[in-house]
Amino acid sequence: MPNQADRYEALRLRLIDAAERTISESGLAALKARALARAAGCSVGTIYNVFEHLDELILCVGSRTLAMLDGALAGVQSASRRRSAEAAADDLVRLALAYLEFAAAHIVRWRALFEHRMSEARPLPEWYVQQQHALFAQAERPLLLLLPELDTDARRILARTLFSAVHGVVALGLEEKLVSLPLSDLRNQLAATVRAIAAGRAELRSIDGVGGRTDRQRR
Amino acid sequence: MPNQADRYEALRLRLIDAAERTISESGLAALKARALARAAGCSVGTIYNVFEHLDELILCVGSRTLAMLDGALAGVQSASRRRSAEAAADDLVRLALAYLEFAAAHIVRWRALFEHRMSEARPLPEWYVQQQHALFAQAERPLLLLLPELDTDARRILARTLFSAVHGVVALGLEEKLVSLPLSDLRNQLAATVRAIAAGRAELRSIDGVGGRTDRQRR
Numbered sequence: 001m002p003n004q005a006d007r008y009e010a011l012r013l014r015l016i017d018a019a020e021r022t023i024s025e026s027g028l029a030a031l032k033a034r035a036l037a038r039a040a041g042c043s044v045g046t047i048y049n050v051f052e053h054l055d056e057l058i059l060c061v062g063s064r065t066l067a068m069l070d071g072a073l074a075g076v077q078s079a080s081r082r083r084s085a086e087a088a089a090d091d092l093v094r095l096a097l098a099y100l101e102f103a104a105a106h107i108v109r110w111r112a113l114f115e116h117r118m119s120e121a122r123p124l125p126e127w128y129v130q131q132q133h134a135l136f137a138q139a140e141r142p143l144l145l146l147l148p149e150l151d152t153d154a155r156r157i158l159a160r161t162l163f164s165a166v167h168g169v170v171a172l173g174l175e176e177k178l179v180s181l182p183l184s185d186l187r188n189q190l191a192a193t194v195r196a197i198a199a200g201r202a203e204l205r206s207i208d209g210v211g212g213r214t215d216r217q218r219r
Numbered sequence: 220m221p222n223q224a225d226r227y228e229a230l231r232l233r234l235i236d237a238a239e240r241t242i243s244e245s246g247l248a249a250l251k252a253r254a255l256a257r258a259a260g261c262s263v264g265t266i267y268n269v270f271e272h273l274d275e276l277i278l279c280v281g282s283r284t285l286a287m288l289d290g291a292l293a294g295v296q297s298a299s300r301r302r303s304a305e306a307a308a309d310d311l312v313r314l315a316l317a318y319l320e321f322a323a324a325h326i327v328r329w330r331a332l333f334e335h336r337m338s339e340a341r342p343l344p345e346w347y348v349q350q351q352h353a354l355f356a357q358a359e360r361p362l363l364l365l366l367p368e369l370d371t372d373a374r375r376i377l378a379r380t381l382f383s384a385v386h387g388v389v390a391l392g393l394e395e396k397l398v399s400l401p402l403s404d405l406r407n408q409l410a411a412t413v414r415a416i417a418a419g420r421a422e423l424r425s426i427d428g429v430g431g432r433t434d435r436q437r438r
Contacts, residue, residue, distance in 0.1 A: 029226050115334075161388055161408040168387015169380055189380040192426050197412065199419030207260065214240065 005063045012050050014040040020061045024109035028058070028116055052088070055118050059128050062116065065109050066131050070103045073138045088145035089198035095139060096194045097187060103170050104183060136160045146201050154207050162197065169193060231269050233259040234250045239280045243328035247277070247335055274337050278347050281335065284328050285350050292357045307364035308417035315385045315413045316357060316406060322389050323402060333390070355379045365420050374427050381416065388412060 018039035139159040237258035358378040392405040
């Protein structure tokens with residue numbers, strides 16, 4: 001016979017499963033406590049015994065999405081073993097294209113990752129922030145080959161900046177309203193942009209770590 | 220004594236003004252028909268005599284935001300009259316930084332531009348799409364200097380892609396949860412990314428117009 005801790009854990013999983021179904025099929029706005037409780041076979045009040053607030057439940061689903069994305073990106077790196085700037089550029093392009101494929105294939109739950117804001121200005125929990133960082137870190141290995149002279153901090157920040165640039169092209173590209181392109185053209189645009197950044201990498205050397213300055217005088 | 224057309228137009232403006240105040244102070248989610256009607260001195264039903272749906276009213280506010288942004292970007296180009304690739308790269312960096320400044324200074328209404336989705340899968344009206352295109356077109360002039368060999372279609376699409384990349388760095392950079400950086404560091408990251416793209420521009424030559432292919436065999 002299951003003890004109370006088991007029952008609690010089973011209910012917790014049922015709630016996350018139900019929230020995941022709703023978020024991945026209908027998006028964040030469709031998530032309602034009443035429907036969740038019905039799907040998981042508990043009362044609305046019980047949800048708040050298991051999760052401190054709905055944000056926590058949403059982050060548990062976000063964490064699953066991040067894990068899926070992490071797996072999709074981890075699969076694409078370094079078909080070759082070459083340790084050259086070209087191999088690094090190829091890896092960055094592969095990562096960017098894998099990000100686009102993931103977003104296109106899971107667009108509803110992927111959007112929910114970015115639409116969600118914590119209520120009442122609560123901070124994101126540390127475990128979730130760490131999971132995000134692990135995702136960005138996938139771009140750090142090719143950056144180490146591409147710009148070996150950057151220090152660890154600068155490389156970490158640059159990885160996030162490149163992720164953001166790729167995210168922007170993917171996000172606005174998949175919003176038909178802004179940039180209406182067939183997926184194959186979007187792939188070309190994204191790959192060319194990442195290749196240009198890699199080819200122009202000398203310009204990225206001026207990036208310092210957090211709090212640093214690039215007091216380079218230009219022209 | 221004002222005639223009916225004048226009264227209608229005055230009410231229309233009061234409604235847009237009221238919606239603009241709400242959206243720029245509290246964001247899209249705070250917009251409620253009842254509060255709008257109260258602020259404009261009309262009934263809720265009257266709103267739907269003036270605007271076909273709330274989306275139309277939201278787009279009128281979006282149009283004002285786009286016009287502000289357009290003005291902010293138009294002010295920064297071509298301090299110099301040099302017609303060189305370096306001058307073009309400088310202009311692209313200036314545009315990107317002006318976009319960042321605008322977003323940071325008007326973050327609530329700027330976010331609303333991207334959060335808004337038309338309900339019931341209505342298409343965006345053509346006048347709004349044209350206004351967006353005019354905004355992207357600001358990047359086309361420097362691109363003409365940077366990559367004179369691109370045809371008009373390819374340049375137009377590339378301008379939107381670069382806008383998207385810049386938007387991504389700005390949007391995730393201003394979301395503290397993802398990339399928590401002081402604004403000065405975010406400026407450096409953004410400028411370095413745009414300079415890298417400009418320096419690696421040879422990679423962008425492979426971009427074709429809509430429906431085109433870049434069947435370039437790489438390595």
